[in-house]
Amino acid sequence: MTSTEIVVTGERADLLQLLAKHRGLFRFTAQGVTDEQARLRTTVSELTLGGLIKHVATVEQSWVRFIQHGPDAMASGAEDWADQHRLVEGETLEGQLARYEEIARETDELLATIEDLDASQPLPAAPWFEPGARWSARRVFVHIIAETAQHAGHADIIREALDGQKSMG
Template sequence: MTGTLTTGERADLLETLAKHRFFLRNTTRGLTDEQAGSHPTVSALSLGGLIKHVAATEASWARFIVGGADLMEKDAAPWDEQHRMMPGETLAGLLEAYEEVARETNELVATLPDLDVAHPLPTAPWFEAGKSWSARRVLLHLIAETSQHAGHADILRESIDGSKSMG
């Protein structure tokens, strides 16, 4: 964060999110682009695809914090392209993009006037109709999402080369 001192609840939320971002990124250490794009299980998931998906999801929720559901889909790639490495993409490039999203989210959280600012959720079968989420609730969701995908990534990494990134 550029010169912003973050303390209290915001620091706790950002520290927890940073920990789970690390766990996710750590699953890719030492991999080639080919390995990062591979599908070592029956799932279509790849490590590069997970990094890309988590970055896009975090960026989308940051836009929600700023302006609500209407901003979430801004500049979003098609759903299937958000979940896999596309030709020409590299693991290094995806990790760099994820780092930039993390920096932007951290800065947003540090400078928000209030974590209670809330917007109605987008219309989707997985959201309760008419419900709103605060910036705080969005950050808790991002922590849970990042953590869940770090677990998926750990399984994928072990399937690629036997490495265990979390244990």
């Protein structure tokens, strides 16, 4: 069996390039970090490098499921909210980076192959969403890019406070 490479151009290529850029900056912050360091809080925030990587992967996966299956696919229990933001016993930074890589591949494949970027789903009921609003697949992909870039900045601050390493500059 041979696989056919998908050629992506235009808007989709731009979105994929932006995702790759910000994911690269985000992953760069974890280079050379031990599991112990990945669990350390270096600011007054609860955020850690390992927790951020886990969170970004989880949120990206949730938004992809939203595109594919609608708002019910985004449901997660409040009881696991805190654990979505930290490495829990048995989890490693390497494992979370591998998980993130797999989720990124799935996202990229969907972005490259989805039939209609204008296809929309109603947002789930939540205080941070406008009641009755719908988001297109395009808007979700742009949101994933924005979330990744924002959290890459958070990760850069945490890493710099950890050992002086910076992503840029």
